[in-house]
Amino acid sequence: MAVHRRHMRRRRRQMLDEVKISRRVIRDRLNPLEEYSDDEIFDRYRFRPATIQYILDSIAPSIVHNTAKNCALPPTLQLLTCLRFLATGAYHRLVGDSIGVSETTTGRCCRSVTDSIITNLLKNSITFPTGNCAREIKQQFLAVAGFPNVLGCVDGTFIRIIAPSENEPDYVNRKGFHSLNVQAVCDAKYKITSICAKWPGSVHDSRIWRESALCQQFENGVHSGFLLGDSGYPCKRYLMTPFLNPSTAPQQRFNTSLCKTRVMVEQTFGILKRRFSCLQGVLRTDPNQATKYVIACAILHNIGIDRGDVVDSTQDLDQVQLRGGNGNIIVAGDGVNIRNHIVDTYFT
Known part of the structure; x- marks a missing residue:
């Protein structure tokens, strides 16, 4: 009987795992640099693509983070998430919805990218x-x-x-x-x-x-x-x-x-x-x-x-x-x- 109960518990766990996997939703993340015109990008992020790429090249190495999760947010979308927040001041949930990321991820991106901008660009950008x-x-x-x-x-x-x-x-x-x-x-x-x-x-x-x-x-x-x-x-x-x-x-x-x-x-x-x-x-x-x-x-x-x-x-x-x-x-x-x-x- 004990062996049978252990087998049933193991089987129930397997079934629950299968249900979770079947219900998992993978959302497509929008890359605005590919979807919008230069003027539309400027309206949304306050910079045109060439300038965004310049900023990204300057800070990308310091915002790449190690993660065990699949589909980690690439540096480009991390930067765009932060720029969208700075450009609008909207709630993190709204900013995340515009790119397809969670509220928590949006907050983490804003903090990480901001730190990288200050660390990598302050010395050469603001000088008397x-x-x-x-x-x-x-x-x-x-x-x-x-x-x-x-x-x-x-x-x-x-x-x-x-x-x-x-x-x-x-x-x-x-x-x-x-x-x-x-x-x-x-x-x-x-x-x-x-x-x-x-x-x-x-x-x-x-x-x-x-x-x-x-x-x-x-x-x-x-x-x-x-x-x-x-x-x-x-x-x-x-x-x-x-x-x-x-x-x-x-x-x-x-x-x-x-x-x-x-x-x-x-x-x-x-x-x-x-x-x-x-x-x-x-x-x-x-x-x-x-x-x-x-x-x-x-x-x-x-x-x-x-x-x-x-x-x-x-x-x-x-x-x-x-x-x-x-x-x-x-x-x-x-x-x-x-x-x-x-x-x-x-x-x-």
Whole structure:
């Protein structure tokens, strides 16, 4: 009897296994690069096929993972899954449905590809200009608005996130929602040359700048030139800010020129968020992963500009107003004297 029962149990297990195998569904995975036109691919993934292939060649070795499962997701579809998420900010389930993968796989692809983009492309994609590159950027800024010796424009922007489980009040910004406060510097071609995305939304722009590595480089004399910022930043010998109450025509002309030049960083944020809609909505993840998504988007933004795969800026410069700071900033030091010298030399 015992032998018979063991035989029956073994037979039932075999029958269940046969049923599971017969019910297994193998879904066809769509390869968008073969299904859509270049413009359709750009609309869905924010890059054209040539640029997608360039990114894939740069990161593919680091996103291939060993797995014992059959039909592992190839690097191309992993990259497209991540780009689809960054382009739309949709739920992982919806992104996965568009390519034929599960919600869990979509999340894993987004994290893996983002890490690979940062590891392999950050160093060469986001660099502050030096040498001949710095001289070219100064000439470009001078041609745009007549402002001399400018290396870049600096500002911050809020990126919404869900309420984190730790230090939740720190992430509530002055507008009342949870966010990161992302500081970036751009050049005259809307490329991001420096980015700091780790700070909670409640932290003031001036503190983020003061504790950044780029600020220390300017303080130590590594860079020769100016950054342009709004009145939320302190006026320094390397950081020009507008007159809060211009009293003369040259000071007003200085403010107008600074505004027309500094608006490029606001346009850069606009271009970045239009290309990657995940930055316009709410990043439904923890702050550490949200920071990685922001940096990855900045890297991809620069790659798009370098390869001519761009989203045009349509913001009207005449509609941009000078923005005041959101805290008490003491404007002091030799920055004030340098600002007055620029007014007397170039705007009188």
